[in-house]
Amino acid sequence: MKHCITCGRSLSFFRDKTKDQCDWCIEQDAKNAAQEQKAAEWRAGAAEREERRLKMEQTREADRLREEKATRDERARRDTQRELRRQQHLRNAPDITLTSETSVPGVKHRLGFISADCTEGGGMMRDLKAGLTDSFGGRSEAFETSIQAVRRKVLKELTKQADSMGANAIIGLRVHVSNMGDVGKMVLASATGTAVYIEQDAASDRSSGE
Incomplete structure (x- = not known):
């Protein structure tokens, strides 16, 4: 009599001779395969999510640096204009x-x-x-x-x-x-x-x- 290669149970005489496992082991293998596929999909999704998170952080950091640079440039522009106005005022002010x-x-x-x-x-x-x-x-x-x-x-x-x-x-x-x-x-x-x-x-x- 033929036995299941996974659990060792006796297989029915009328069972398909091409199958070396019992129905229970076949079902468990199918469940395990489905779980493994879900785990692989989750790992792939996690990698994609991590990649998106890193890209978002890089984008936010680039935006922050750009805003800081724009703020510094605007402050420098205002300081330059203020200094030019001060110098112009000194040139135009009467010497009293x-x-x-x-x-x-x-x-x-x-x-x-x-x-x-x-x-x-x-x-x-x-x-x-x-x-x-x-x-x-x-x-x-x-x-x-x-x-x-x-x-x-x-x-x-x-x-x-x-x-x-x-x-x-x-x-x-x-x-x-x-x-x-x-x-x-x-x-x-x-x-x-x-x-x-x-x-x-x-x-x-x-x-x-x-």
């Missing part, structure tokens, strides 16, 4: 000497009293920060920035007036900065002085002495 002294040697002409006023608003965020600083104490950098900005504006306006009058110096300069309304609303800067023309030799001696 500013001093708080009232008695300056070399004054040839007193061209008159001049004054200028400028205001600066900080917006809602600055108002909020200034209010919190006023309540809890501390230093308000936003408010200080507004004060510096309005002081620069008022001095620029005063310098323009002096230049239009033919002056090359402002003596007796006084700058007063105050707050308009509640805390953080508006900052007012007032500047006053006397526009004068100083002889160049005296102005040069004064600058070298300082």
Whole structure:
């Protein structure tokens, strides 16, 4: 009598002579083959998924580097434009000497009293920060920035007036900065002085002495 080559069970006399396994072993082999095929497909799919993941990471990294480069280029472009505007402003700005002294040697002409006023608003965020600083104490950098900005504006306006009058110096300069309304609303800067023309030799001696 013939036996199954896998489990050793006796095979029926009427069984197909070409089969060396019993039905149970044939079924188990088929199940094992199907499981192995599924495992192979899963491994192949896992490799594809890993490859896609790596490609996505590479793409994200390339995008990140590209965005960083674009940000650096944009920052460099803005810095260059800011520097060019600053240089242009320095070239166009009148060469006016500013001093708080009232008695300056070399004054040839007193061209008159001049004054200028400028205001600066900080917006809602600055108002909020200034209010919190006023309540809890501390230093308000936003408010200080507004004060510096309005002081620069008022001095620029005063310098323009002096230049239009033919002056090359402002003596007796006084700058007063105050707050308009509640805390953080508006900052007012007032500047006053006397526009004068100083002889160049005296102005040069004064600058070298300082």
